[in-house]
Amino acid sequence: MSRKHVFTSWSAQGGLDQLPLAGGEGAYFWDFEGNRYLDLTSQLVNVNIGYQHPKLVAAIQQAAGEMATIAPSFDSQWRADAARMVSERAPEGMSKVFFTNSGAEAVENAIRLARLHTGRHKMLAAYRSYHGATHGAISLTGEGRRLGSEPGLPGVVHFWGPYLYRSAFHATTEQEESERALEHLRQTVQFEGPDRIAAIILESVVGSNGILVPPPGYLEGVRALCDEHGIMLIADEVMAGFARAGQWFAIQNWDVKPDLITFAKGVNSGYVPLGGVVLSDEISATFDERPYPGGLTYSGHPLACASAVASMQIMEEEGILEHVRELDRTVFGPGLRALAQHEVVGDVRGLGAFWALELVADKQTREPLDATRMAAIGRACKAEGVWPLTMANRVHVVPPCVITEDDARRAIDVLGRALDSAL
Incomplete structure (x- = not known):
């Protein structure tokens, strides 16, 4: 069949x-x-x-028995609890969560949030990356899976990230790789026009393209470069988050705070489709008086949010x-x-x-x-x-x-x- x-x-x-x-x-x-x-x-x-996991299955059953679906135009206890718990586990100053159905949808909305907040249109992403298969996400993806979907989203520019074993920068040490990758990124930003770049998106730890752990100083250097030019830093944590890298979010292995975090997968172990974007307070304030022009029928679906709440509780209890x-x-x-x-x-x-x-x-x-x-x-x-x-x-x-x-x-x-x- x-x-x-x-x-x-x-x-x-x-x-x-x-x-x-x-x-x-x-x-x-x-x-x-x-x-x-x-x-x-x-x-x-x-x-x-x-x-x-019996507690996670039970949480989904309980939510289904109470109210199996609630539109985003109504408030939901499960959605509120899930958003609170995710934001409490994110870096300080990231208090709000926009829920999606997947990691790819999270990336799509992170693109939109960064562009609307900055008023800029260019997005920088690494060649060895995978960000999802929807139109914007596959355009950001740097590896070969994007080629069948081209032409992609306008304004996307790719750069080489660190990968010491097959260094694009002829580096022989982690320090050299970090420094040279950062210099390459700095030059890319300069040639693309810093005042035109909305965001740099990267996987905190590159997943599908080889589990590439960033060398010391690299993520800190990207953060500093973004701060210098008013560029948003998006941490794609869809694969690396929720215990996979030993932290709630992999980027917490380094002293770096992004402006946006995309998540999915491990937030509820995939028991029900769920993804989301964690927003910095600065970005969320952009939409205090201005409507956000985006939404999803199943944003913050109660069964999905109930499973996320239970999953985070299980991770802590166990x-x-x-x-x-x-x-x-x-x-x-x-x-x-x-x-x-x-x-x-x-x-x-x-x-x-x-x-x-x-x-x-x-x-x-x-x-x-x-x-x-x-x-x-x-x-x-x-x-x-x-x-x-x-x-x-x-x-x-x-x-x-x-x-x-x-x-x-x-x-x-x-x-x-x-x-x-x-x-």
């Missing part, structure tokens, strides 16, 4: 052979034949509190942020870095429960590992009951944030053995 009737995203429809899922619990899911897999994907890096930081320190950091000795592992990088191994055919030339050998690694993991996330020449290790220490160690052991399949 799926092959006949479902049009699937990012896929050639004729070659699809997807696994039907029957259920899941915690960090595991299983198929209809009883095969059980430890999930290293979190679906689309969003099931942060794991599958079928110490999930602390658990992720401990996994980083004792398991993922040392365990994955130890795999760097394998001859096909070129680079290991990440933080929290947000890691990637970049695989190469030759460590000297850094030639990416080919698709055939990457597929062999995937099959080897699945044969041992671990479901990996392979993207290009990388294996991303992004399990539900509730994964146990024992399961995390087992996943690393399985991955280590699977790397031999690529030899």
Whole structure:
């Protein structure tokens, strides 16, 4: 039925052979034949509190029993609570939240907010980035997925962000990479006209394009550059937020406050579609007397907001942020870095429960590992009951944030053995 009737995203429809899922619990899911897999994907890096958490399911059921839908033109207790809780976990001075149905819609509204607040039209975004598949979001996206949707949104300019392993700036140290990437961005701003740039958007930690953790000083430098020219800084936290990087928002790993934060995915582990934008008080004040020209039928939907409230409560009650930081320190950091000795592992990088191994055919030339050998690694993991996330020449290790220490160690052991399949 799926092959006949479902049009699937990012896929050639004729070659699809997807696994039907029957259920899941915690960090595991299983198929209809009883095969059980430890999930290293979190679906689309969003099931942060794991599958079928009973308190989250109960919260959705309760909200549905009270009032299953409430339009944005009415107030809702669930929406108010969710907005308060998100803003309380954001940097100080970001008191209001605009709810959307997805991360892409959050980015679309962040673009609009930045343009209306500044009166400028240009948007700067990194080449190695993914911001969503709607018109504005895919235009901001720097990687190849945007090409099929061009021409895109007018006024979008791309720049190179830091990526030491394949440095565009011929850097050899993190300090050099940070300094040179910032100088490149400064020159881009100057040539594009600082007084025409509404915002610079970046993923606090680049997700789909390789789990690229910014080098020390980079985010601080971008903030300073924005302040110098009255440019808004948008932190895209759709993938990196809500415990994934060990904080409520990944940017809180650095001493940087953005003007707008986009979020989705982990805010409620994807149980119900939900995204949003956290606004600085300065930007929200722009619309105190002036209507905001945007809206969504399901903005702040009660079932979605109820699930977000429950999710944040669960994260606090169960110490999930602390658990992720401990996994980083004792398991993922040392365990994955130890795999760097394998001859096909070129680079290991990440933080929290947000890691990637970049695989190469030759460590000297850094030639990416080919698709055939990457597929062999995937099959080897699945044969041992671990479901990996392979993207290009990388294996991303992004399990539900509730994964146990024992399961995390087992996943690393399985991955280590699977790397031999690529030899």
